[in-house]
Amino acid sequence: MKTLLRSFTKRIKNFLILSFTLILSYFLMVPEVSCNNLFNSKINSLNKADIFVMGHVYETNNETDDGISQNLLNFLNSQRIDDKTVGIFSGDLVRSPNEISLMNAKLQIEKYFKTYFNAIGNHDKHESYSNIFGETFFSLETNNFLILGADFNTNNWLPINSDKNLINYIIS
Amino acid sequence: MLISHPIFWLEAVDYAVQPNNIPDKVIPVEDPFEWIELGNKNLIVISGDSGKWGQKFYYEEVSRNITVISNGLGGYSNDSIIKIMEDENRFTFERVKINN
Numbered sequence: 001m002k003t004l005l006r007s008f009t010k011r012i013k014n015f016l017i018l019s020f021t022l023i024l025s026y027f028l029m030v031p032e033v034s035c036n037n038l039f040n041s042k043i044n045s046l047n048k049a050d051i052f053v054m055g056h057v058y059e060t061n062n063e064t065d066d067g068i069s070q071n072l073l074n075f076l077n078s079q080r081i082d083d084k085t086v087g088i089f090s091g092d093l094v095r096s097p098n099e100i101s102l103m104n105a106k107l108q109i110e111k112y113f114k115t116y117f118n119a120i121g122n123h124d125k126h127e128s129y130s131n132i133f134g135e136t137f138f139s140l141e142t143n144n145f146l147i148l149g150a151d152f153n154t155n156n157w158l159p160i161n162s163d164k165n166l167i168n169y170i171i172s
Numbered sequence: 173m174l175i176s177h178p179i180f181w182l183e184a185v186d187y188a189v190q191p192n193n194i195p196d197k198v199i200p201v202e203d204p205f206e207w208i209e210l211g212n213k214n215l216i217v218i219s220g221d222s223g224k225w226g227q228k229f230y231y232e233e234v235s236r237n238i239t240v241i242s243n244g245l246g247g248y249s250n251d252s253i254i255k256i257m258e259d260e261n262r263f264t265f266e267r268v269k270i271n272n
Contacts, residue, residue, distance in 0.1 A: 053175070053254040055220020056192060056244030069245050072253070075270035090220025090244070091177025092192075121177035121221065122193065144263045145256075149175035156201050157180035167174070168209045 049142045052079075052113075055090035058105075058123065066094055066101040068108045076112045086140065087113035088147065091121025099128040106132055115140075119149035137163055139170055146171060179219045179242050180204050184234045189242050192224040205238055213237065220244045223251065229267055245270070 057072055059065040079085075093105040102124065109116050117138040120129065130136070136151040148167055150159040159167065179191045181204045194200075208215065214237045222230070223244030229252055230242040245251045255266045 049258060051256040051258075053218050053243075053256065054245070055177075055218075055242075055253075056223045056246065060224065060245070060247035069247070069251075071247070071251060071270055072245060075253070075268075088175055088218075090175050090218055092220065092244070117175070119175040119177050119220065122195070142258060143260050144258050145173050147173045147175065152176040152178045152180050155197050155199065157176075157178045157198055158201060158204065158207065164207050168207075171213060172209065172211075 049084050049086050051086045051088055051142070051147075052076075052081075053088045053090060056092045056121070057089060058092055058095045060095075063095075066096055067104050068093065073108065081112050083114050085113060085115075086142075087116035088149070089116065089118040090149075091119050092123040093118060093121070094123055097124055097126035097129070099126070099132070102126060102128060102132045117147075117149055120151050120153065122153050125153065137166060173216045173218065174208075176217065176219045177221050179221055181217060181219070181234065181240050184238075185232055185240065188232070189222070189230045190225065190227055191242075192221045192227075192244070205235075210237060215239070217241065218243070218254065222246075223248070243267070 054072065057068050059067060059069045061070070087109060089109070093109075094101040117140065118124065118133060120136045138149045140147040148170060150163040150167065152159055154160065158164070179189060180200060182189065182191065182200045183202050184204055205215075217238070217240045219240070219242045221244060222242040223246035226246055226248050227242070228250070231239070233239045241254070243252060243254060249271050250269060251271055252267050252269045255268045257264050257266070
């Protein structure tokens with residue numbers, strides 16, 4: 001009985017050592033990625049999505065209107081958009097960034113798209129941006145694509161290192 | 173697919189496309205794709221800082237597996253967006269004029 005117990009204890013010990021080693025090696029193999037980003041970023045996923053990619057969408061014909069281009073809104077009104085249609089904005093939702101204009105843009109977008117993302121533009125930069133739109137990094141996986149977006153408004157127009165690492169981690 | 177606002181790949185196309193704006197402090201890097209570990213995967217980059225000066229839709233394959241696109245609205249009659257339609261096995265890219 002004693003021998004059996006000793007053998008069982010030894011097996012448990014070996015199992016614990018092996019598990020610890022595996023967990024440790026997993027974390028050592030993960031590239032340097034901001035923990036905050038790694039654990040907070042989820043890859044959204046959709047099947048058979050229709051995707052609208054729209055850039056520099058603020059109203060340019062009327063300087064007093066600080067929202068989304070009326071021409072674009074008219075176009076979206078004419079489209080068949082359902083819950084599976086994704087809106088991808090490649091930045092500059094508003095002309096002058098402030099809490100009101102960004103919130104207004106958000107409400108305009110959400111009238112059309114349940115799922116949408118914005119690769120932040122220089123005109124969107126404001127302290128309230130993240131509170132309104134969430135993280136500037138985004139990822140979406142569809143049947144055919146992995147779509148990634150980040151803040152490229154840096155001094156060399158490349159994402160910050162943690163976003164670069166995150167992009168490489170996801171595409172790997 | 174990678175979405176950015178700035179046309180960070182200007183150097184890769186020898187400035188063949190004009191961005192809406194290049195801030196004074198910005199120096200675009202010579203090899204803008206050096207940091208991406210693509211392997212054999214294909215990359216399509218879509219950048220939106222375009223259109224303000226009437227720039228046309230721009231599309232170029234800068235290497236075997238990297239394609240760049242710039243497109244944005246500017247209040248012009250030929251303003252367009254990109255519509256991607258996909259089902260389980262295939263997808264189509266379409267440039268759609270919004271003012272028709």
